[in-house]
Amino acid sequence: MIASLVDQLVGLFSPGRQLERLAARATLDQIAAVSNGKGGYAAGKYNRLTNSFERLLLPENQIPRAQLDQCEAESWNLYRNNPYARKIVRTIETKVIGRGMHPNSQAKGIDGKPHVEFRKAARKLWWALHNCCDVRGKPGRGGLDLVEQQKLALRTCILSGEALVRRKTLSRAKQQALGSPIRLALQMIAPRRLSQFTKADGFEAGHDFYRGIELNQDGERVAYHITSQRLDEFNLLAYDDVARVDADQIYHLYVQDDVDQLRGVPWLAPAILQTHSTGDYQYNVLKSAAIAACVALGYRLSRSKTQFGLNGTDNDAGELIDDDGNKITRMKAGMMINLGQDGDLKGFTPNQPTTNAEAFIQHMLRGVGTAMPGVKASTITGDYRNSSFSSERSADNDCWPEMEGVQDWFASGFLQPFYEEVIRLGVAAGYFAGIVTPEEFADREPEFLDTNWSGPVPRSINPKDDDEAASMRIAGGRSSPQIENAAIGRDSGDVQQDIIEWIAECKANGLPEWYIAASLGQKPAAPAQPQQGQANAEQANSTA
Structure with missing residues (x-):
C-alpha cells in the first residue's frame, strides 16, 4: 500500500520514473513468486522467515x-583468562597426546614377515x-x-x-x-x-x-x-x-x-561468543549478588529540622555530629537518629532476582562443549554430581571416535613425515648397520617406513569383562595379542620384552617355576595323583 502511494507520488513529477519503478517492482514480484514457490528447500527461499539470513558465501581463503x-587473539585471551577455555584445551591435549604418541614400526623383510630387528x-x-x-x-x-x-x-x-x-x-x-x-x-x-x-x-x-x-x-x-x-x-x-x-x-x-x-x-572460533557470554553472565550474577548485600537508606526531614541529626543534639540546624563531636559521614550500627516531629527514615535492599544461575551456565557450557571435538560439559566444569561412573565413561566412549580422528590427523600431518625423515637419516648415519644396507632400504623404502601410531585410548567401564572378552576373541581366532594390546594402548613388542626380562630375572634369583607361572597369571600345575594300587600300598604302610 505504501509502495503504491510512493509510486503515485513519483508519477506526479516524473511519469517515466513511475513506469520504471512499476516495472522493477513487477520483476521483483516474479522473482519472489518463483523462489517462494512450493517444493524445494524452505531455507533457500526469500521471505519473512529468511530475509535476515546472511547470503554472502565466502570460501575460507577469501x-x-x-x-x-581477531579470532586468534580472542582464543588466546580466553585460554589465558577463562578457566573453561583452558580446561577445553587441556582436555583435548590429554586425550589426543597424553603421555605422547609413539610409532609402532610395521617393517617387513623381503619374505613378507615382520622385520623384528629393524622394528x-x-x-x-x-x-x-x-x-x-x-x-x-x-x-x-x-x-x-x-x-x-x-x-x-x-x-x-x-x-x-x-x-x-x-x-x-x-x-x-x-x-x-x-x-x-x-x-x-x-x-x-x-x-x-x-x-x-x-x-x-x-x-x-x-x-x-x-x-x-x-x-x-x-x-x-x-x-x-x-x-x-x-x-x-x-x-x-x-x-x-x-x-x-x-x-x-x-x-x-x-x-x-x-x-x-x-x-x-x-x-575456538565457533565457541568464542558463547564462552564470552557465559563469562559475562557469571560476572553479572556475581555483581547482582554483591549489590544485594548492600542497603540503601532514604530519609525525610521533619518540618522543625533543617539538618539530618541525632537524638540529643541541641542545635538541630547545626552539622551532623556524633556524641563526641565528630562529623558523621555514614551510618553505623546502633545509631539513634532524631527524626524530629514528622521525619522519616526508610531502608531499601536491592534483592537479587531468584534465578537458577548454575543450570543456565551448564546449559551454555554444553553448547561450548559441542563445538570442540571430544569435550563434554561435565569435563569442562568437573561437576559429576548428577552422573554415574558408567554414564560418564559411556559418554567418553561415544565421543572417542572424534579423538581418534584427531589423532590420525595429527600423526599423518606431523609425526609420520618426521618419523620417515628420522629413519632415512638413521640409515644414512649407519644406525641400522648390520640390519639393513642403504641400498636395500632405498629399494624397499615404503615397506621399511610403514608404521602405525599409538596414543591415549578410551578407558574401560568394566575392565574384567573386557579382559575376558579379549581372551575369548584370541582363543576363537577373531583377534590377536597385537590387536588387543593396541586396544588398551600397549605395544605387543614391549609386552613381550618385559615378560622375557621378568622370566630371566626370576630364574637368575633362583625363584621356583610355580612362582614364575603364578606371577604371569598362570595357574600352577596340580600335583600328579598316585595310582590306585600305589595309594593302597601307601595307606597300608602308614597303618602298619
Whole structure:
C-alpha cells in the first residue's frame, strides 16, 4: 500500500520514473513468486522467515585476515583468562597426546614377515631423540622433549588455527651438544610470523603469494616467507626481516575445512561468543549478588529540622555530629537518629532476582562443549554430581571416535613425515648397520617406513569383562595379542620384552617355576595323583 502511494507520488513529477519503478517492482514480484514457490528447500527461499539470513558465501581463503586475527587473539585471551577455555584445551591435549604418541614400526623383510630387528632399532632410535630434538636445547635448558613439542603443536593449532614446525639440519657441534644420534631437530614457528604482504628475496616470477605462502602455477606450495624474531630495545618481540624457507622443510599442520584452504582457523572460533557470554553472565550474577548485600537508606526531614541529626543534639540546624563531636559521614550500627516531629527514615535492599544461575551456565557450557571435538560439559566444569561412573565413561566412549580422528590427523600431518625423515637419516648415519644396507632400504623404502601410531585410548567401564572378552576373541581366532594390546594402548613388542626380562630375572634369583607361572597369571600345575594300587600300598604302610 505504501509502495503504491510512493509510486503515485513519483508519477506526479516524473511519469517515466513511475513506469520504471512499476516495472522493477513487477520483476521483483516474479522473482519472489518463483523462489517462494512450493517444493524445494524452505531455507533457500526469500521471505519473512529468511530475509535476515546472511547470503554472502565466502570460501575460507577469501575470509578477511583481520577476522581470523581477531579470532586468534580472542582464543588466546580466553585460554589465558577463562578457566573453561583452558580446561577445553587441556582436555583435548590429554586425550589426543597424553603421555605422547609413539610409532609402532610395521617393517617387513623381503619374505613378507615382520622385520623384528629393524622394528626394535627404529623404536630405539625414536626414543633416543626424546630429549634432543629441539633446536633451542635440551629440556631444562630452553628446549622441550618430544612429547611436549607434540602438545605445543596441537595447542597452537587449537588456539591459532595452525602450527608451523621446521625441520632443521644440525651442525656437528650442535649434534654433539644435544647428544642426538642424528643431525636433525625441530623448530616451532608461531603462525603469526608468516609474512602477510612482504615477499622475501628469491621469490620466483610467475608464482602466487597468499598470506606468507608461495605457490607455483599448479597451486603447490613452494616456500614459506617467515619474518625473523628478535627483541627490540624495550625487550618486546619485533618481526622485521623476511626469510624464504623451502616448503619441504616445513610441516604445516591445520584442519582443512574447505576445498583449497591454505591457512587454518582457530578451533575456538565457533565457541568464542558463547564462552564470552557465559563469562559475562557469571560476572553479572556475581555483581547482582554483591549489590544485594548492600542497603540503601532514604530519609525525610521533619518540618522543625533543617539538618539530618541525632537524638540529643541541641542545635538541630547545626552539622551532623556524633556524641563526641565528630562529623558523621555514614551510618553505623546502633545509631539513634532524631527524626524530629514528622521525619522519616526508610531502608531499601536491592534483592537479587531468584534465578537458577548454575543450570543456565551448564546449559551454555554444553553448547561450548559441542563445538570442540571430544569435550563434554561435565569435563569442562568437573561437576559429576548428577552422573554415574558408567554414564560418564559411556559418554567418553561415544565421543572417542572424534579423538581418534584427531589423532590420525595429527600423526599423518606431523609425526609420520618426521618419523620417515628420522629413519632415512638413521640409515644414512649407519644406525641400522648390520640390519639393513642403504641400498636395500632405498629399494624397499615404503615397506621399511610403514608404521602405525599409538596414543591415549578410551578407558574401560568394566575392565574384567573386557579382559575376558579379549581372551575369548584370541582363543576363537577373531583377534590377536597385537590387536588387543593396541586396544588398551600397549605395544605387543614391549609386552613381550618385559615378560622375557621378568622370566630371566626370576630364574637368575633362583625363584621356583610355580612362582614364575603364578606371577604371569598362570595357574600352577596340580600335583600328579598316585595310582590306585600305589595309594593302597601307601595307606597300608602308614597303618602298619
